[in-house]
Amino acid sequence: MSPHTHAFQAEVAQLLHLVTHSLYSNPDIFARELISNASDACDKLRFEALNNPALYEDQPNLEVRVSIDKAAKTITIADNGIGMSEQEAIDNLGTIAKSGTKDFVSKLTGDQKADSQLIGQFGVGFYSGFIVADKITVETRRAGLKPEEGVRWVSGGAGDFSTETITRPGRGTSITLHLREDKQDYLNSYKLKSIISQYSDHIGLPILMPKEEWKEGEEGQPGDMVQTGEWEQVNEASALWTRPKKDITPEQYNNFYQTLAHDFEDPLAWSHNKVEGNTEYTQLLYIPARAPFDLYQRDHKHGLKLYVRRVFIMDEAESLLPQYLRFVKGVVDASDLPLNVSRELLQESRDIKTIREGNTRRVLAMLEDMAKQQATPPDSAEGKTDVGSGESVPAPEPVETEDGVTDVVDKSDAAPAAEAAAAFAEQKTGANKYATFYAEFGAVLKEGLGEDTGNRDRIAKLLRFASTTTDTVSVSFADYKARMKEGQEAIYYITADSLSAAKNSPQLELFRKKGIEVLLMADRVDEWALSFLHEFDGTPLQSVAKGAVDLGKLQDEEEKKAAEAAQETAKPLLEKLKEALKADAQDVRATTRLVDSPACLVSEDNGMSVQLARMLKQAGQPVPDIKPVLEVNVDHALIRKLAEVQDDATRFNDLAQVLFDQALLAEGGMPADPAAYVRRVNALLA
Numbered sequence: 001m002s003p004h005t006h007a008f009q010a011e012v013a014q015l016l017h018l019v020t021h022s023l024y025s026n027p028d029i030f031a032r033e034l035i036s037n038a039s040d041a042c043d044k045l046r047f048e049a050l051n052n053p054a055l056y057e058d059q060p061n062l063e064v065r066v067s068i069d070k071a072a073k074t075i076t077i078a079d080n081g082i083g084m085s086e087q088e089a090i091d092n093l094g095t096i097a098k099s100g101t102k103d104f105v106s107k108l109t110g111d112q113k114a115d116s117q118l119i120g121q122f123g124v125g126f127y128s129g130f131i132v133a134d135k136i137t138v139e140t141r142r143a144g145l146k147p148e149e150g151v152r153w154v155s156g157g158a159g160d161f162s163t164e165t166i167t168r169p170g171r172g173t174s175i176t177l178h179l180r181e182d183k184q185d186y187l188n189s190y191k192l193k194s195i196i197s198q199y200s201d202h203i204g205l206p207i208l209m210p211k212e213e214w215k216e217g218e219e220g221q222p223g224d225m226v227q228t229g230e231w232e233q234v235n236e237a238s239a240l241w242t243r244p245k246k247d248i249t250p251e252q253y254n255n256f257y258q259t260l261a262h263d264f265e266d267p268l269a270w271s272h273n274k275v276e277g278n279t280e281y282t283q284l285l286y287i288p289a290r291a292p293f294d295l296y297q298r299d300h301k302h303g304l305k306l307y308v309r310r311v312f313i314m315d316e317a318e319s320l321l322p323q324y325l326r327f328v329k330g331v332v333d334a335s336d337l338p339l340n341v342s343r344e345l346l347q348e349s350r351d352i353k354t355i356r357e358g359n360t361r362r363v364l365a366m367l368e369d370m371a372k373q374q375a376t377p378p379d380s381a382e383g384k385t386d387v388g389s390g391e392s393v394p395a396p397e398p399v400e401t402e403d404g405v406t407d408v409v410d411k412s413d414a415a416p417a418a419e420a421a422a423a424f425a426e427q428k429t430g431a432n433k434y435a436t437f438y439a440e441f442g443a444v445l446k447e448g449l450g451e452d453t454g455n456r457d458r459i460a461k462l463l464r465f466a467s468t469t470t471d472t473v474s475v476s477f478a479d480y481k482a483r484m485k486e487g488q489e490a491i492y493y494i495t496a497d498s499l500s501a502a503k504n505s506p507q508l509e510l511f512r513k514k515g516i517e518v519l520l521m522a523d524r525v526d527e528w529a530l531s532f533l534h535e536f537d538g539t540p541l542q543s544v545a546k547g548a549v550d551l552g553k554l555q556d557e558e559e560k561k562a563a564e565a566a567q568e569t570a571k572p573l574l575e576k577l578k579e580a581l582k583a584d585a586q587d588v589r590a591t592t593r594l595v596d597s598p599a600c601l602v603s604e605d606n607g608m609s610v611q612l613a614r615m616l617k618q619a620g621q622p623v624p625d626i627k628p629v630l631e632v633n634v635d636h637a638l639i640r641k642l643a644e645v646q647d648d649a650t651r652f653n654d655l656a657q658v659l660f661d662q663a664l665l666a667e668g669g670m671p672a673d674p675a676a677y678v679r680r681v682n683a684l685l686a
């Protein structure tokens with residue numbers, strides 16, 4: 001049958017252009033990506049064959065063979081894994097199924113450097129072949145289909161590809177890269193072998209390459225390496241997590257991570273443990289250095305790779321970690337689960353519950369170590385004993401889980417001294433690891449306050465905020481508490497749409513005057529997350545934008561009395577204002593919280609803040625119609641002016657409305673009728 005031509009999905013075409021242009025300086029990764037796909041394909045076959053052993057046909061040994069054809073200038077990577085049907089080849093190699101891809105591609109700027117950073121968050125997979133090849137031929141046959149149902153897929157990496165039916169006796173996939181003119185150095189088998197063994201060493205199945213031997217040249221001719229006709233294995237072929245920690249170098253851990261996560265960067269930290277007890281499993285967990293582009297997509301795929309006794313079961317097993325730790329990558333190899341376990345069964349399994357709790361504790365411990373590391377610079381004595389990355393993550397003490405099972409962490413194969421030193425040296429350069437982590441994933445971690453009641457206190461300790469004393473997101477609740485003024489009874493915070501809106505909010509005026517620190521929160525998730533945390537270490541949390549201002553012992557008696565007196569004297573004016581603004585404000589009252597501003601908006605103590613209501617509305621969520629309270633500074637000139645014009649109803653109403661709209665603007669809102677607001681202000685200015 002003659003080949004059919006198909007167009008790439010538009011985003012694929014754009015991505016391909018980007019891959020070949022931006023990743024040009026990083027060509028070796030094609031080997032990692034294609035070998036990782038081959039290994040995944042073998043994992044999938046092994047899994048499907050659990051229920052259908054006939055899929056193995058006459059080839060029960062799964063392997064990948066990599067060969068070079070110098071004359072044809074090609075490299076071929078062949079596996080005997082699951083293979084693809086024609087439709088699968090068209091779908092899998094011509095479209096990208098990830099949601100949010102369109103958005104992602106539209107963010108690309110055309111600037112190679114910036115884009116190559118972005119692409120790291122995406123993972124290019126199969127398409128990385130086009131970095132070194134100007135044409136790729138894929139020949140594949142799905143396990144279980146007839147030999148005549150093979151398919152050949154060919155593309156030059158531009159706008160389209162072709163497919164045709166072929167006869168392929170063996171199942172699986174071979175990918176032939178027709179090397180670009182300037183990438184012919186990969187035809188050197190020594191070079192290719194060293195790249196492949198580096199990228200595939202941790203892969204659990206054999207990677208074979210043709211064996212070569214040195215042959216002396218005849219009659220004065222120079223000697224050369226020649227193929228012996230045999231194959232040799234170039235990797236260790238034991239899955240990394242199954243090896244003792246002492247035999248694994250940091251570089252191998254990093255390489256494994258990059259393959260697993262399709263990331264170009266090294267992770268910030270990892271933790272590798274064999275957990276014994278009623279539920280036995282091995283966990284290898286990584287904290288990435290960069291958030292993937294789709295971290296906030298509703299259907300973002302997350303979770304760990306699940307193996308049962310070294311047999312791959314599934315990718316993205318989301319039951320192995322809570323949602324708020326969805327940034328963690330890694331592998332869990334469980335000893336006690338049935339091989340035919342399904343996603344549905346996982347959700348109900350007690351073993352999985354134990355593993356999930358164990359993983360959660362371990363990740364929180366890694367984060368605590370990173371945070372501690374950051375707080376204690378590594379050149380201080382304390383930092384040295386407490387290295388927080390990789391092998392050196394100290395295992396948390398055995399912890400009783402809810403169902404009484406004790407996780408015992410195997411600490412016997414501790415890192416040898418040289419490696420510990422290497423890990424430590426790495427730490428030195430990585431003193432900002434926690435800040436890096438927090439900038440990427442802090443907002444996700446906060447979701448844990450609502451999601452994980454049991455670990456709420458541990459999560460709260462890991463949170464960092466900007467405050468009125470520092471613009472950097474670095475203040476923990478504990479730091480704040482240590483700096484609290486004598487007599488201060490609450491941890492004060494403000495939520496706003498942005499850091500600058502928070503910082504400039506009129507609600508902070510009194511706090512500033514009195515030198516009281518206020519935490520500034522500008523993440524969308526903050527208000528929701530904080531609604532689950534009422535106190536930290538015995539000190540209540542108090543939003544400065546909710547309820548009447550209560551500085552407790554920090555407010556002196558005289559001020560209190562003066563405020564009460566002002567409230568009393570201003571009563572008729574406040575009543576009038578309330579009447580004029582009855583459509584907008586549920587109450588109008590005098591306040592002491594303002595110093596320079598005439599008015600501000602607050603919400604009732606247990607109510608939803610104005611800012612959260614606005615955010616929900618923008619997101620199309622139903623919002624109860626709650627009106628804010630307008631608080632006014634009776635000492636302000638504008639309020640005095642209001643008092644003066646009380647008898648002129650039109651002027652009074654206009655001024656009152658301007659006062660309300662300005663308070664709304666000051667905290668990031670928008671007047672209900674902006675044109676009317678402008679008209680009123682202009683009338684006042686004229």
Ligand SMILES: Nc1ncnc2c1ncn2[C@@H]1O[C@H](COP(=O)(O)OP(=O)(O)OP(=O)(O)O)[C@@H](O)[C@H]1O
Binds near residue numbers: 093
């Ligand atoms: N050697 C192979 N054997 C069988 N299927 C393959 C092979 N290589 C690729 N595929 C199929 O093509 C799909 C796309 O591969 P690609 O590497 O682009 O992305 P991926 O591996 O799914 O995603 P990511 O790289 O983000 O993990 C794979 O999901 C798989 O279904």
